[in-house]
Amino acid sequence: MIRVLLAALLCVAAEAADIDKLWDFDLPAESEQRFRTALVAAQREADVALQAELVTQIARARGLQGDMAAANAALDSLVPRLAELPPAVSVRYMLERGRLYQLATDIPKAKRWLRNALSHAQRHQLDYLAIDALQMLGYLETAKNAVGLQMQALNLALASQDPRAQNWLGVLYQNLGWTYRNQRDYPKALDFFRQAQAWHEQRGGGKPWLIARWSVAKVLRESGEPDKALLIQLDVERGWQKLGQTDGHVLEEIGENLLTLGRRAEARPYFVRALDVLSRDPWFARNEPARHARLAKLAQ
Template sequence: MITILIGSIVLCLLFAPFAHAEDLPVFDKLWNYDKPDETEKAFREILPQAEASGNLAYLLQLKTQIARTLGLQREFSQAHDLLDEVEKALTTDLSGDRAGDRAGDLSVAWIRYFLERGRLLNSSGNPEASRSFFLQAWELGRRTGNDFYTVDAAHMMAIVSPSEHQMTWNKKALEIAEASEDKRARGWLGSLYNNMGWTYNDLGEYEKALVLFEKAWEFRKDQADAGGARIAKWCVAHALRKMGRIDRALEMQRELEEEILAEGADPDGFVYEEIAECLYETGRPEEAAPYYRKAYQLLKEIHWVAQGEPERLERLKQRGG
């Protein structure tokens, strides 16, 4: 039944009026990674238009991103089912000139399929299985000159690789991003500086981490990315605390607290946590306690913290009193 259904979809695409991608909505601009449920809704609203367009490459790429929204909502089974559908459509033999014209270049759809299958596996707790998909995305991206997705694949390889290989993959991603003429590929630089900084941070090499966090901060400011700049500033302050420069670290975290309040943004549990740590480490546990409490109340609501770092939450709870 599934094979018949997919075959019917493909036939409909072959004989539907064809729409070029530039005539269709740029769905990647609809992404809000903080609200995947809203993004899923936005993507599904344009799905009928994509299905009627006859543009298979566009349709399949859109479906990979719907799968990504499902993964971010931890609807892993639904996401994998949708990617199964994408895979079957990609591997269906579309022979003949008319089919070739209608299918378009499917290389990007393949790359995005590999990326999202890998992300799903990693997010659901199977990073080992995800590597082969990220590696396939990397290899196809390099072969076809798709720098943006090649950098994405390399940065994901860094995330899921053993610690001794992480920096190698980060450097590969950085090399491509810095040399690329693709503006979107260069847009990865802030994330790459951040990721490399955290790799050094986890190794206890805080001075090297600081240099990269500062690069990320400057990049985000140059891009007028207020949210990204705030996160990067937090990372700089974190590294300073780890290096023992606690007064400056506390000053920067206090600035962030004031900026968030002035902008009317949601309170940030990570900022509260760092303020608490700075105060505690300078012998002010009573002053730190309310910040530990506020950090605990906010961070326990973040799924990856609650699931992955229960000891961290317990520590915040205990020190908050």
């Protein structure tokens, strides 16, 4: 669940740097093609630094598609030139090494690379990349330790004069909301989710705004206010419909609210639809077996 939400939210943070605007984390294969097209243009312009940065993102895209060998080979190709390239390239290289080790579930090595990326970014005042390293490290820590890293990232984004760093704020508010929600500290979770909602609303809404509203409503249900939560989730569902899309997590939450309110007959069609949508995501079936089983039962 969190993986899907973060993928959409990180698309906003991806505006932090020009090449990152090419990302759609839900569609890594399509993103890779955009990076490869940009790489051809950078080669034509003989922009060596840009070429290297694009290679780091091609590696990331290959990793997200499960091709770890190609991802590592792409990063390996940069090693002989790293010392001659701008610091941002080295930081991106370290970040992607860390992410690949995270995907391979080698957490100690992932942390080592990400800490190196953080140190290098801080040394060269690359705030937007330091924030990326901090939020990645936060994903790998216990909830207690994650709060400190996420607050460090948030404070850096708030203090930075770099718009690329400031553009991380929506994601960071959302991350802190999830951390506190997972600790069952619902008041703090609501506070950060509402800050995320306000931040995205000021920037035109869109998918990240809908996700923030979904998060607010989810915590309202979990903290004992399903009536308020239901009204928000129904409105969020209409928001997705206006975009021509269906979000299975929203359908699931509508069903859970109706069930909590004793309206089981009304809830069932939402569970049926949620199961249909979420079952198409291989990650969901593989990593959320308990939720999948619950949806299957409630959809009967």
